[in-house]
Amino acid sequence: VTIIDIDREPGLLRTRWSDGRTARFHHVWLRDNCWCTACRHPSIHERTLDTLAVSLDIQPAAASVDGGLLRIEWPDGHRSEYSGEWLEEHAYEPGFARPRPADRTPWRSTDLEPPPEVGYGEIVAGDEGLLRWLRQLREFGVSFVRGAPTEPGTVTALAERIAFLRNSNFGLLWDVVSKPVADSLAYTSVPLTPHTDLVSRSTQPGLQFLHCLVFEAVGGDSTLVDGMACAEELGRRDPAAFEVLTTTPVPYRYRSPDCDVTATSPMIRLDHRGELDEIRYSNALLAPLWCDPDRMPELYRAMHAFVSLLRSPEFTLRFRLRPGDVMCFDNHRVLHGRDAFDPQSGPRHLQGCYVDRDDFLSRLRLLESARPVPSPA
Numbered sequence: 001v002t003i004i005d006i007d008r009e010p011g012l013l014r015t016r017w018s019d020g021r022t023a024r025f026h027h028v029w030l031r032d033n034c035w036c037t038a039c040r041h042p043s044i045h046e047r048t049l050d051t052l053a054v055s056l057d058i059q060p061a062a063a064s065v066d067g068g069l070l071r072i073e074w075p076d077g078h079r080s081e082y083s084g085e086w087l088e089e090h091a092y093e094p095g096f097a098r099p100r101p102a103d104r105t106p107w108r109s110t111d112l113e114p115p116p117e118v119g120y121g122e123i124v125a126g127d128e129g130l131l132r133w134l135r136q137l138r139e140f141g142v143s144f145v146r147g148a149p150t151e152p153g154t155v156t157a158l159a160e161r162i163a164f165l166r167n168s169n170f171g172l173l174w175d176v177v178s179k180p181v182a183d184s185l186a187y188t189s190v191p192l193t194p195h196t197d198l199v200s201r202s203t204q205p206g207l208q209f210l211h212c213l214v215f216e217a218v219g220g221d222s223t224l225v226d227g228m229a230c231a232e233e234l235g236r237r238d239p240a241a242f243e244v245l246t247t248t249p250v251p252y253r254y255r256s257p258d259c260d261v262t263a264t265s266p267m268i269r270l271d272h273r274g275e276l277d278e279i280r281y282s283n284a285l286l287a288p289l290w291c292d293p294d295r296m297p298e299l300y301r302a303m304h305a306f307v308s309l310l311r312s313p314e315f316t317l318r319f320r321l322r323p324g325d326v327m328c329f330d331n332h333r334v335l336h337g338r339d340a341f342d343p344q345s346g347p348r349h350l351q352g353c354y355v356d357r358d359d360f361l362s363r364l365r366l367l368e369s370a371r372p373v374p375s376p377a
């Protein structure tokens with residue numbers, strides 16, 4: 001698609017395109033989006049042009065399309081150029097809205113036979129293996145790394161292939177073992193129903209890694225469930241419950257001798273397009289629910305409906321970790337859990353760490369685009 005011409009209208013230019021569509025661009029928007037070296041720092045890619053320096057009723061002195069390029073001269077003599085490609089990408093006309101790439105595939109347990117996996121060696125060897133791993137994580141919210149060394153600390157080096165780690169009161173690298181004095185249910189041998197981690201912090205970690213070092217104990221099998229698939233199923237089966245869980249903030253709190261954190265967010269959070277943004281749920285860290293008294297029974301009913309789906313065998317991937325496995329998952333989408341185990345029957349030792357969502361997506365963008373930051377001309 002190429003830009004072929006423009007029509008001047010009050011306050012804006014209407015661009016005409018080779019496929020017959022038109023898109024409006026306001027004069028103030030165009031001036032504000034000049035990417036010349038006077039308006040943007042040439043290597044830092046940040047704006048040096050101040051929005052307040054652009055008059056709201058600015059008008060081009062001249063505007064023309066030529067060779068697929070829109071050229072504008074402003075009253076003060078400043079010249080701007082915009083490529084058709086850049087204008088198409090940033091057009092805000094509804095007919096130009098880019099369909100979001102279907103980059104997530106919701107799953108039920110039988111869809112992941114076998115589950116997505118990559119070899120540890122592939123990820124360490126180069127960026128191809130790393131990219132394959134990150135694409136699996138983006139699409140399914142889960143990927144298993146197989147054949148990792150069982151040296152303590154291996155998981156941090158693996159996660160650092162993506163980005164720096166997310167810290168918390170549990171530290172950058174934490175040991176999941178049954179401890180006599182524990183500051184989390186995870187560090188006991190009790191069962192953990194499907195949950196996301198660090199629900200009581202305003203930002204949940206994006207990616208979570210659990211590396212199995214030793215596993216001789218009886219019990220302790222793992223579970224993973226796609227919260228996105230369950231949320232979609234809830235929306236189909238029980239739209240009223242879906243409405244409640246996407247609009248009612250739910251409080252969580254974690255307390256230990258050295259930490260007291262709380263956060264409140266809907267169990268199913270949608271983005272501004274109405275697509276799933278984040279699941280946040282942990283039975284263990286739920287604080288007393290607080291809402292309009294008339295709506296409390298509905299909230300409990302909706303929570304039961306959703307949590308029943310999260311625990312249903314139809315959606316639950318069950319497996320037993322083996323030493324050298326690293327289960328990796330999107331902690332904004334996929335919930336994890338484990339069965340109780342008998343600590344007397346043998347050792348069980350996992351190590352875990354986190355990477356934030358921004359840094360996961362940043363690494364993916366960098367690996368996927370050989371292009372530098374796109375410029376308009």
Ligand code: OGA
Nearest residue numbers: 176186192197222337338
């Ligand atoms: C955790 C956790 C699961 C397990 O540490 O966050 O949920 O298998 N552990 O022990």
Ligand code: ZN
Nearest residue numbers: 034036038039
């Ligand atoms: Zn400029």
Ligand code: ZN
Nearest residue numbers: 186196197336
């Ligand atoms: Zn957990």
